[in-house]
Amino acid sequence: MQKIVYIAGLGHSGSTTLDMMLSTTRRAVGLGQVWTVLREDPAKTHTRSCSCGASAPKCEFWGPLIAKLGTRVDPRERYRLVLDRAAELYGPQTTVVDSSKQVANIIGLAETLRDVDLRIVHNIKDVRAYTVSTLDNELRKHNRKPIPEWVFYEWYRGNRSVHNRAAKLLGQPPFQLMYEALCFATENVARQIAAYLGEDYIDPAAALNSGNTHIISGNRLRLSDNGSSKRLTYDHRWFVRSEWLRPYVLMPAIRRFNERCLRECVKFGTTASVDIEEAIAAKNHDGGAAGQERIPANGRT
Numbered sequence: 001m002q003k004i005v006y007i008a009g010l011g012h013s014g015s016t017t018l019d020m021m022l023s024t025t026r027r028a029v030g031l032g033q034v035w036t037v038l039r040e041d042p043a044k045t046h047t048r049s050c051s052c053g054a055s056a057p058k059c060e061f062w063g064p065l066i067a068k069l070g071t072r073v074d075p076r077e078r079y080r081l082v083l084d085r086a087a088e089l090y091g092p093q094t095t096v097v098d099s100s101k102q103v104a105n106i107i108g109l110a111e112t113l114r115d116v117d118l119r120i121v122h123n124i125k126d127v128r129a130y131t132v133s134t135l136d137n138e139l140r141k142h143n144r145k146p147i148p149e150w151v152f153y154e155w156y157r158g159n160r161s162v163h164n165r166a167a168k169l170l171g172q173p174p175f176q177l178m179y180e181a182l183c184f185a186t187e188n189v190a191r192q193i194a195a196y197l198g199e200d201y202i203d204p205a206a207a208l209n210s211g212n213t214h215i216i217s218g219n220r221l222r223l224s225d226n227g228s229s230k231r232l233t234y235d236h237r238w239f240v241r242s243e244w245l246r247p248y249v250l251m252p253a254i255r256r257f258n259e260r261c262l263r264e265c266v267k268f269g270t271t272a273s274v275d276i277e278e279a280i281a282a283k284n285h286d287g288g289a290a291g292q293e294r295i296p297a298n299g300r301t
C-alpha cells in the first residue's frame with residue numbers, strides 16, 4: 001500500500017525543511033505543496049523551479065506530469081496522477097511526502113483514496129519565531145505590516161484547528177513535531193518519526209537536499225545553489241527582535257499554549273526544553289521574578 005506523509009500546519013513553520021528531511025534516507029520522495037500545483041494554472045506551473053535543480057518542465061518528476069494535469073478537472077484525479085508518477089519513478093514502496101499544509105486537502109483525499117496509507121505530521125513553530133518570520137514575509141511579499149497580536153492569534157487559532165481537524169480525521173491526535181525539536185534534537189526526532197511511520201525517514205547527518213526531492217512549490221530554501229549541499233539551520237531571527245514581546249505578555253493564554261508545545265519537546269530530549277523546565281523551576285522557587293505569575297511545573301494551566 002502506497003504511503004503518504006502529509007505535513008499539516010501553518011505557513012512559515014519549516015514545512016519545506018521537514019519535507020526535505022523526510023526524504024534523506026531515500027525511502028520517500030519529497031514533493032512540496034502538491035495541492036498548490038494541482039489547483040493552479042498549468043501556465044504558472046511551467047514557470048516554477050524544482051528543488052532537483054531543473055525547471056518544472058524539465059524536471060524528471062513534474063515535466064511529464066504538467067501536460068496531463070491540465071487535462072483533468074477534478075484535483076483528486078490529478079492527485080492520483082502524482083501518486084502514480086511517484087510509484088512509476090521510484091517504486092510503489094516509496095512514500096510520498098506532501099507538505100500542502102491545509103488539512104482540508106486531505107479530508108477530501110481520505111474519502112477518495114482508501115487504498116493509501118495516510119499519516120499526518122502536524123508541524124508547528126514557536127510562536128515567537130513564527131511571528132517574526134510572518135511579519136518579514138508580509139512586508140516583503142505584500143508590503144503589509146500586521147500587528148504582532150494578530151499574528152499571535154492566527155497562530156493559535158490555526159494550530160488548534162489543524163490539530164482538531166487532523167485528530168478527527170485520523171481518530172487519534174496527529175504526530176506533533178515542533179520545528180525547534182527538529183533543529184535542536186534531530187537524531188531523537190528521527191527516531192520518533194521512524195517509530196510513528198514504521199521506517200527510518202530522516203538521516204540526521206545527510207544534507208537537506210541529498211534525497212529525492214521534487215519541490216516546485218514551497219519555501220525558497222528548496223532551490224539549490226549550484227548543487228551545493230544544504231544543512232539544517234534554525235531561523236533565529238527572533239532572538240534579536242522584539243516584536244513578539246508585547247503579545248507574549250498581553251496574551252497569556254497563547255503564551256501558555258506555546259509553552260505546552262515546547263514542553264512536548266521533552267519527549268525528544270531537546271536542550272531547549274530542558275532549559276525551559278529549569279527556568280520554570282527556578283522561577284517558581286523564587287516566587288516569580290518581578291511579581292510575575294507562577295507557572296505550574298507540569299504546564300497544565
Ligand SMILES: [Zn+2]
Binds near residue numbers: 050051060214
Ligand atoms: Zn524536480
